[in-house]
């Protein structure tokens with residue numbers, strides 16, 4: 001069976017929150033099998049907020065979790081990296097209300113986790129396998145999930161800008177392609193909307209180092225990492241929001257001009273209707289971890 005994974009050792013970084021501009025130090029620590037992803041506010045007596053749908057609070061330009069009034073903001077890029085690397089369990093300590101934006105993509109988180117190392121755990125991973133389709137529409141926005149044996153995403157956007165227009169990106173996430181095609185795609189914003197968003201206090205931490213800045217007919221801080229980096233970032237966000245299912249999904253997700261609100265609405269609709277899915281394990285190779293602990297036990301008994 002494919003087993004749950006955590007990281008091998010603690011890793012840390014610091015930065016600012018994209019929306020709040022708040023400085024934040026973040027540390028990712030290994031966690032026990034079955035514990036999932038849990039955030040801990042070290043500035044608030046270690047108050048813990050689980051990365052699950054029930055704790056979703058505000059969803060507009062980013063996805064925020066809240067429990068008993070304690071906020072964890074902009075969780076989607078880190079959660080996306082965890083899914084991309086197959087990390088099921090981790091404790092994420094932050095000393096402020098928002099995760100660091102770093103370069104605006106999931107790549108710095110992927111690099112951190114790789115530096116920490118990945119450890120298999122002695123528990124079979126439970127996947128959420130979609131059994132029936134679910135489609136949701138809101139004006140011209142659309143999101144749906146269909147039965148499939150693997151996790152794949154097809155995302156379309158239609159953004160009125162000469163560099164974007166209509167873009168569609170389809171990707172099968174389970175074979176390492178997340179790391180190759182999705183992780184590095186950065187968030188973006190336009191110069192024209194900037195002042196209004198700044199006035200509303202929505203992008204206090206935004207800079208040319210952490211988002212692609214669109215001008216009327218081009219970009220200010222090129223080059224792009226992919227010609228269709230924009231739609232790839234939407235896939236990154238979707239994967240991070242769907243992580244709030246608390247399990248890896250087996251299904252084909254199709255989205256057209258959706259956003260965080262529709263992503264998280266899909267998650268809660270899936271969880272509410274248990275006839276849409278079942279929990280399954282997936283066969284895979286026995287792990288080194290089990291093998292090595294068995295051999296340690298054998299060595300112990302021989303002594």
Ligand SMILES: [Zn+2]
Pocket residue numbers: 076077187233237
């Ligand atoms: Zn994003």
